[in-house]
Amino acid sequence: MSPPATAAPVLELRDVHKSFGGTPIIRGVNLAVKRGQRHALIGPNGAGKSTLFNLISGHYVPSAGQILLNGQPIAGLTPYAINRRGLSRSFQITSLFPRMSVAENLRISVMGRHGLRFSLFRPVRALAQVAAEVDEYLEKLRLTRRRDDPAGALAYSEQRALEIGMALATNPEVLLLDEPTAGMSREESAYTVALIRAVTEGKTLLVVEHDMSVVFTLCDQISVLVYGEIIASGEPEAVRVNPKVQEAYLGEEVAT
Amino acid sequence: MSSRARRLGLLPAFGGVLLVLPLLLTPNLVNAVIKMMIAGLFALSFSLAMGQAGMLSFGHSAYYGLGAFATLHLMKAVERSLVAWPTPLLPLAGAAAGLLCGLAFGWLATQRTGVYFAMVTLALAELLLTLAPTWNSVFGGEAGISTMRMNSWSIDFASDRGVYYLTLAWVAGSTWCLWAFTRTPMGRLALAVRDNEHRVRFLGFNTHGAKTLIFAISTMFTGVAGALLAIANEATNYTIFSAQASANVVLQTFIGGAGTFFGPALGAAIMTFFARVTSDLTRSWLLYQGLVFVIVMLFVPDGIGGLISVHAHRLRASAFKHLTLPYLVCLVVGVLLLVGVVFTVESVHVVLSDAYAVLRRANGGALVPYSLFGRQFHPLSPWTWAIPLVSILAGAALLPVARRLTRHGWSRAVGESAA
Amino acid sequence: MEFLIVSVLNGVVHGLLLFMVSAGLTLIFGMMGVLNFAHAWFYMLGAYVGFTLTRTVGFWAGLIAAPLIVGGCGVLVERYMLRRVHKYGHTHELLLTFGLAFIIEELIKLCYGDFPVNYAMPAYMKFAAFTLYETNYPFYRLFMGIVALAMFAALYVLLTRTRVGIVVRAATLKPVMVEALGHNLPVVFMGVFAGGAALAGLAGAVAGAFFPTGPNMAVDFGTLVFVVVVVGGLGSLEGALVASLMIGLFISFSVGLNWSLSDLLALVGLGGWAREVGGLLTLQLSTVAASMPFLLMLLVLLIRPAGLFGDRQ
Numbered sequence: 001m002s003p004p005a006t007a008a009p010v011l012e013l014r015d016v017h018k019s020f021g022g023t024p025i026i027r028g029v030n031l032a033v034k035r036g037q038r039h040a041l042i043g044p045n046g047a048g049k050s051t052l053f054n055l056i057s058g059h060y061v062p063s064a065g066q067i068l069l070n071g072q073p074i075a076g077l078t079p080y081a082i083n084r085r086g087l088s089r090s091f092q093i094t095s096l097f098p099r100m101s102v103a104e105n106l107r108i109s110v111m112g113r114h115g116l117r118f119s120l121f122r123p124v125r126a127l128a129q130v131a132a133e134v135d136e137y138l139e140k141l142r143l144t145r146r147r148d149d150p151a152g153a154l155a156y157s158e159q160r161a162l163e164i165g166m167a168l169a170t171n172p173e174v175l176l177l178d179e180p181t182a183g184m185s186r187e188e189s190a191y192t193v194a195l196i197r198a199v200t201e202g203k204t205l206l207v208v209e210h211d212m213s214v215v216f217t218l219c220d221q222i223s224v225l226v227y228g229e230i231i232a233s234g235e236p237e238a239v240r241v242n243p244k245v246q247e248a249y250l251g252e253e254v255a256t
Numbered sequence: 257m258s259s260r261a262r263r264l265g266l267l268p269a270f271g272g273v274l275l276v277l278p279l280l281l282t283p284n285l286v287n288a289v290i291k292m293m294i295a296g297l298f299a300l301s302f303s304l305a306m307g308q309a310g311m312l313s314f315g316h317s318a319y320y321g322l323g324a325f326a327t328l329h330l331m332k333a334v335e336r337s338l339v340a341w342p343t344p345l346l347p348l349a350g351a352a353a354g355l356l357c358g359l360a361f362g363w364l365a366t367q368r369t370g371v372y373f374a375m376v377t378l379a380l381a382e383l384l385l386t387l388a389p390t391w392n393s394v395f396g397g398e399a400g401i402s403t404m405r406m407n408s409w410s411i412d413f414a415s416d417r418g419v420y421y422l423t424l425a426w427v428a429g430s431t432w433c434l435w436a437f438t439r440t441p442m443g444r445l446a447l448a449v450r451d452n453e454h455r456v457r458f459l460g461f462n463t464h465g466a467k468t469l470i471f472a473i474s475t476m477f478t479g480v481a482g483a484l485l486a487i488a489n490e491a492t493n494y495t496i497f498s499a500q501a502s503a504n505v506v507l508q509t510f511i512g513g514a515g516t517f518f519g520p521a522l523g524a525a526i527m528t529f530f531a532r533v534t535s536d537l538t539r540s541w542l543l544y545q546g547l548v549f550v551i552v553m554l555f556v557p558d559g560i561g562g563l564i565s566v567h568a569h570r571l572r573a574s575a576f577k578h579l580t581l582p583y584l585v586c587l588v589v590g591v592l593l594l595v596g597v598v599f600t601v602e603s604v605h606v607v608l609s610d611a612y613a614v615l616r617r618a619n620g621g622a623l624v625p626y627s628l629f630g631r632q633f634h635p636l637s638p639w640t641w642a643i644p645l646v647s648i649l650a651g652a653a654l655l656p657v658a659r660r661l662t663r664h665g666w667s668r669a670v671g672e673s674a675a
Numbered sequence: 676m677e678f679l680i681v682s683v684l685n686g687v688v689h690g691l692l693l694f695m696v697s698a699g700l701t702l703i704f705g706m707m708g709v710l711n712f713a714h715a716w717f718y719m720l721g722a723y724v725g726f727t728l729t730r731t732v733g734f735w736a737g738l739i740a741a742p743l744i745v746g747g748c749g750v751l752v753e754r755y756m757l758r759r760v761h762k763y764g765h766t767h768e769l770l771l772t773f774g775l776a777f778i779i780e781e782l783i784k785l786c787y788g789d790f791p792v793n794y795a796m797p798a799y800m801k802f803a804a805f806t807l808y809e810t811n812y813p814f815y816r817l818f819m820g821i822v823a824l825a826m827f828a829a830l831y832v833l834l835t836r837t838r839v840g841i842v843v844r845a846a847t848l849k850p851v852m853v854e855a856l857g858h859n860l861p862v863v864f865m866g867v868f869a870g871g872a873a874l875a876g877l878a879g880a881v882a883g884a885f886f887p888t889g890p891n892m893a894v895d896f897g898t899l900v901f902v903v904v905v906v907g908g909l910g911s912l913e914g915a916l917v918a919s920l921m922i923g924l925f926i927s928f929s930v931g932l933n934w935s936l937s938d939l940l941a942l943v944g945l946g947g948w949a950r951e952v953g954g955l956l957t958l959q960l961s962t963v964a965a966s967m968p969f970l971l972m973l974l975v976l977l978i979r980p981a982g983l984f985g986d987r988q
Binding site: 057078079080083084088089091095096097098099100104107108109111112113116117118119120121122123124125127166167170 | 436437439440441442443444445447448450451452454455456457458459460461462463465466469
């Protein structure tokens with residue numbers, strides 16, 4: 001289904017540590033995500049999944065270790081610099097521009113990708129290329145009919161779709177999705193998974209997810225994070241039968 | 257679409273009125289309109305930072321003042337024939353001063369957000385206010401600096417009329433620029449920063465840089481407003497940096513409505529006009545302005561501009577008939593409350609004034625009648641205090657009626673417009 | 676030596692007064708996220724209440740009534756105004772208190788005129804506490820310091836040793852959790868707001884009798900108070916104390932020193948050049964003493980943006 005993974009990892013973490021006030025949260029994580037992979041990061045609550053995402057996306061600076069994007073170190077860079085190098089993320093708690101329209105939300109993302117950052121001397125309506133891309137994303141996200149509504153007025157699952165769409169619209173190589181189906185009903189969740197599969201065709205994905213059915217339908221690689229360490233990494237079936245994983249995390253979930 | 261057409265028709269009409277105004281008004285009123293336009297531009301540029309990007313600055317008088325001083329220095333240089341600079345282009349000096357200082361101060365202030373940002377901008381303005389009177393060479397000490405306007409391009413700038421058209425041209429041009437800004441990618445980015453700065457950072461934008469630039473654009477046009485003031489007054493001193501000037505622009509912007517584009521200019525023009533008109537009648541204008549501001553903050557959070565825009569966008573012209581009676585009742589309530597408050601404030605003012613104390617001493621300490629609005633009132637007579645008491649009580653009693661009527665009228669009007 | 680001791684004493688007393696006002700401000704901010712712009716105007720209100728009662732009833736009556744009356748105003752402001760606009764966000768709350776500051780100042784001007792009033796301490800308090808070399812040190816300055824210290828001790832005991840104090844401190848950190856535990860958060864908010872206002876009122880009544888009591892006192896003192904809470908870290912009581920003392924000392928020393936940048940440059944042999952350039956370089960420290968706190972604040976913001984004791988943005 002997905003394009004063949006090339007040998008060199010597009011995103012690589014080498015012995016990454018992070019402590020908050022002396023308390024180690026991430027304790028030496030090594031992780032390699034190859035191009036085109038759909039990589040799930042799972043683990044019990046408090047394992048440090050969100051912290052790891054914040055480290056990769058530049059919200060936090062690692063206490064030690066290296067993070068490489070296409071072989072270039074990105075640890076310690078600002079979020080915007082990391083985004084410009086081709087890594088974008090969505091948020092677990094929906095983070096939109098609630099008073100702006102859906103189309104405008106996407107337009108901000110698309111503008112950044114086209115380098116229209118501090119552009120002052122032409123009206124935004126005249127940017128045909130940007131407008132076309134926004135329409136394309138609206139179509140893909142099935143939000144065309146709501147394009148002029150304020151983002152704050154959307155239904156929850158639509159907001160989640162827009163949340164992912166904004167991260168996607170910066171056209172990154174690597175997309176980090178933080179619990180894309182959090183707080184959704186089973187139907188909404190299935191809808192969102194199908195949407196993610198469709199819109200992220202050909203992208204490298206790293207997904208934090210709690211819902212195992214989502215993980216197994218969406219991803220082709222799984223890493224298990226427990227107490228700040230990766231205890232297993234590999235194909236879903238291999239991870240499922242890994243005794244350490246069974247013991248630490250999956251056992252209870254799979255059993256139910 | 258019809259409301260859009262209506263608004264588009266309104267603009268040239270308004271411009272036309274402004275163009276012929278000096279031919280109709282007395283010099284004193286022409287001067288008042290000049291000050292209203294300057295206040296309007298000041299409020300518009302302030303609201304570029306506040307309304308668009310959510311940066312509440314309590315120190316915009318700094319850039320207003322710096323624009324004014326920079327322009328006066330250039331005017332002095334022209335006066336001494338050090339440079340040849342045409343008078344109509346003087347505001348460029350204000351723009352440059354505003355832009356440069358805005359970049360430097362803005363870089364510092366935009367490191368923080370929300371109330372921290374407000375405090376830093378306040379401190380920067382206070383810094384200037386305390387430094388200016390001791391720095392003779394730049395700010396002319398306590399006396400300030402003054403100079404003369406030169407005629408150029410064969411335009412007579414000695415008259416108010418010349419200044420009027422100069423101000424009008426610059427205010428119109430600046431307003432167009434500020435409006436156009438909201439349509440640029442940068443302008444849209446400003447809105448995104450206001451809504452959710454955190455997310456903007458993860459979409460590939462350097463938000464600190466963006467905020468610095470937005471702030472500097474705001475201060476640049478503030479500098480232009482300061483320059484226009486300097487040209488109109490031909491003088492200024494360090495008090496232009498005072499907290500009062502910064503406070504005024506905040507008050508006027510929010511009374512006008514920071515969420516709309518033209519609201520702040522409207523608020524500033526109205527407030528400046530009333531300040532001017534009432535300055536001979538009352539010394540309590542600032543109190544009234546403060547009261548209006550607090551009432552707007554409590555009951556009309558979107559300001560006058562917000563009210564107008566709601567009416568323009570949600571109602572059809574035919575639906576206004578449902579609102580005639582409710583608004584009439586609201587007007588009566590407003591007038592009653594206004595009479596009560598104004599009578600009380602002005603009476604207190606007169607009775608506690610030094611002049612009245614002298615009068616009392618001349619009469620052996622008795623509470624003699626005082627004159628207000630051309631009539632005599634006795635401070636101890638129950639009839640005197642019945643006036644404010646009755647009008648305030650009547651207003652307060654009618655207030656719930658007015659609110660109920662307005663609610664009903666509004667829902668019927670909206671219903672009809674939607675149908 | 677004499678200059679040193681007097682400056683330290685003046686600075687500490689001034690700092691303690693600043694702390695009395697900034698303590699309430701920083702507590703209110705920490706709990707409610709509201710930066711009460713009108714806080715220093717409560718201080719001014721306290722001074723005028725003290726002045727009015729001193730003339731009619733007596734100095735001590737003023738000292739007792741001022742915090743009560745100003746605290747009562749705080750209750751009204753919180754209950755009927757701030758709570759109303761809470762839903763529009765913190766900026767709106769800040770703006771509302773900004774408008775209130777404006778109204779308080781104009782009402783004061785309306786009732787008491789534009790010029791300072793003659794609010795004086797009782798004659799029996801006008802004596803020198805001690806004489807240092809040739810300087811008579813006024814007793815009242817010490818009195819102000821003692822009142823501030825007593826207030827600080829009372830506040831400290833209240834916050835650390837009582838149940839109410841524990842709830843208040845918990846509410847500064849996690850308001851939602853405190854509410855979930857069954858405490859009536861709106862009442863706690865109102866209490867803290869009123870308490871903060873009362874402290875400012877007391878400080879005003881005490882300090883107004885020594886420093887000039889006029890319609891400008893709020894804006895002059897208020898900007899200093901804002902500097903204190905930003906430097907100390909908004910929401911931090913310890914930070915407010917340290918920053919108050921720092922700024923008090925800073926001001927009292929810079930008022931007495933005639934240094935200028937040219938003197939500094941003279942140390943590296945550039946004195947002559949600096950005096951020729953003039954302007955900023957020859958401004959004496961004493962004449963720009965009023966600017967110093969703002970410079971300090973900018974410095975702190977550059978080096979440690981969260982303030983000395985602040986830990987959150």
